[in-house]
Amino acid sequence: MTKLSVNVNKIATLRNARGGNVPNVLQVALDCEKFGAQGITVHPRPDERHIRYTDVIELKQHIKTEFNIEGNPDDRFIKIIEEVNPAQVTMVPDAPDALTSNAGWNVLKHFDHLKGLVDHFHNLGVRTSIFVGTDLDNITAAKETGTDRIELYTEPYAANYHNDKAKAVAPFVEAAQHAAKIGLDINAGHDLNLDNLAYFKQCLPKLDEVSIGHALIADALYLGLEETIKRYLLQLK
Ligand SMILES: CC(=O)[C@@H](O)[C@H](O)COP(=O)(O)O
């Protein structure tokens, strides 16, 4: 089974545009769960332009499904993981001024740092995931950090899906087969949507979880949140 974790960053972006509490990030997260999502993802950034650190604490107190916190593991991020103790932490190497995540880790280059973080988060009882591209040696290095999972950065797949979907997915299939062979569980995310998700899942049957935010929230404007989540879940069957 592949779990759907809804990234609620974009709900926070909308809320922050007016300074009040509309839409209510917690209520939307609870509704995502009610409509069948098996997890909630947030990606706090240092400037708190969407999810705020206070949101992270509030969400943890109320949500019942798997809570996945993604982000660049700076001191503040590490502290919030220690405080909140989510089900999963996903380490992402995004620069503070990045518009959105735009690459996976070079694990070999940051090996000692990542290994130290994996050990630290494991000591807190938190499952770890490292955001990576499809390079096989890099995935092997991720395994050597002791991480439980990797999250495959799917933007290149999404960007090339309409040109040649078989070619677009091929490196991901190879990466997933390699990860499974060396004992890593596999998450995936970034720019997955109702067009490209079913084929990705069909080609990577061992996928454990996808985290989806931008397209899903945009679809909900037209379809409503309940129907949108239903459709995403159907793609993962
Ligand atoms: C790691 C990843 O791909 C997502 O967390 C993505 O960064 C979502 O963040 P935004 O909603 O800010 O684009």
Ligand SMILES: NCC(=O)COP(=O)(O)O
């Ligand atoms: N890890 C990916 C994520 O949480 C959402 O990415 P996107 O669907 O907003 O591109």
